[in-house]
Amino acid sequence: xxxxxxxxxxxxxxxxxxxxxxxxxxxxxxxxxxxxxxxxxxxxxxxxxxxxxxxxxxxxxxxxxxxxxxxxxxxxxxxxxxxxxxxxxxxxxxxxxxxxxxxxxxxxxxxxxxxxxxxxxxxxxxxxxxxxxxxxxxxxxxxxxxxxxxxxxxxxxxxxxxxxxxxxxxxxxxxxxxxxxxxxxxxxxxxxxxxxxxxxxxxxxxxxxxxxxxxxxxxxxxxxxxxxxxxxxxxxxxxxxxxxxxxxxxxx
Numbered sequence: 001x002x003x004x005x006x007x008x009x010x011x012x013x014x015x016x017x018x019x020x021x022x023x024x025x026x027x028x029x030x031x032x033x034x035x036x037x038x039x040x041x042x043x044x045x046x047x048x049x050x051x052x053x054x055x056x057x058x059x060x061x062x063x064x065x066x067x068x069x070x071x072x073x074x075x076x077x078x079x080x081x082x083x084x085x086x087x088x089x090x091x092x093x094x095x096x097x098x099x100x101x102x103x104x105x106x107x108x109x110x111x112x113x114x115x116x117x118x119x120x121x122x123x124x125x126x127x128x129x130x131x132x133x134x135x136x137x138x139x140x141x142x143x144x145x146x147x148x149x150x151x152x153x154x155x156x157x158x159x160x161x162x163x164x165x166x167x168x169x170x171x172x173x174x175x176x177x178x179x180x181x182x183x184x185x186x187x188x189x190x191x192x193x194x195x196x197x198x199x200x201x202x203x204x205x206x207x208x209x210x211x212x213x214x215x216x217x218x219x220x221x222x223x224x225x226x227x228x229x230x231x232x233x234x235x236x237x238x239x240x241x242x243x244x245x246x247x248x249x250x251x252x
Contacts, residue, residue: 002246004036005046005061007097007117009069010090024048032067032114035223035235041243048096055103063246064104066097066117068221071182074131077123087131087182098124110214110245112238115180118217122206125188133183133202140200144181150224152178153232157198163207163216164194167237175232176204176220183219194218214245 008026015021028045036043043065049057073089074081076098081088101124104111113121119129130136133143145152156176158165168174184203187193194205194216208215222235 002041002062002243002250003060004041004043004063004065004243004246005058005100006032006036006043006065006067007046007100008048009067010048010093012092029067029069029223031223031226032065035239036065038239038243041246046100054099058100058103058107061104061109062250063110063242064100064112066101066111066113066120066217068115068117068179069093070116071131072116072119072123072129074129077128079128079131082131082135094120094123105213105215108213108249110242110249111216112242113215113217114223115219115221118206118219119180119182119184121208121215121217122184122188122191125191125208127184127188127191128186130183130185132181134181136185137200137202140202141178141197143178143183143197143202150177150179150221150227153228154178154197154199156195156204156220156233158195158205159193162192162194163241164205164218164238167241168233171233171237173231173233175228176218177224177228177232178219179221179224180219214242214249216242 011025013022071089072094073091076094097120133140141154153175156174191206192209193203194207197204205218222238225232225235
């Protein structure tokens with residue numbers, strides 16, 4: 001059984017919360033857990049541990065998934081908030097995940113980033129983000145609607161010869177869901193574009209160009225694909241391709 005480590009989302013102390021009000025909670029969204037629980041693969045939530053315990057824990061993980069959730073803080077990519085009190089992000093989670101991502105890449109273990117995870121990969125390699133796409137990039141599609149949530153969708157265009165084009169090149173329809181208001185602005189060093197939203201040229205997927213290290217990030221949520229089943233790309237090919245790399249690396 002291979003172990004797929006997935007980073008946690010956090011709920012911070014809230015005196016108005018009736019259960020565990022003064023405590024920080026770590027959680028994993030259920031559809032993500034279901035997506036990652038594959039035959040022969042067990043998702044493991046990575047706890048927020050001290051350095052020594054975390055190092056020992058990460059050594060047992062075979063592949064890493066960085067899921068969606070809260071915004072990244074502008075300070076994590078050397079910027080200041082573009083509006084007072086808005087889009088401040090989650091610097092605590094940023095630091096926690098960047099530390100884990102660094103360990104995964106240094107150990108040469110496969111990495112898959114989803115939505116926020118794609119943005120995290122870009123920031124790790126020195127890139128920047130649109131703090132709010134509609135405020136900072138003219139002529140963009142609606143990439144997030146709180147009410148519609150994972151029903152929002154648009155077309156996708158894969159870069160010729162890329163990893164994702166090899167997986168999805170013949171797939172139809174070429175549509176993905178869209179649940180993000182932040183996105184890749186300046187591409188990180190060593191990253192290549194895997195896919196774009198052709199209608200507004202927003203980057204929708206990236207990968208690391210070093211063939212010895214598998215690092216891929218997608219801006220859409222494959223785990224939410226059931227909502228628009230048959231209208232968006234099937235989620236299985238992406239995760240199955242990731243697992244194949246994990247198994248190969250584990251076998252040595």
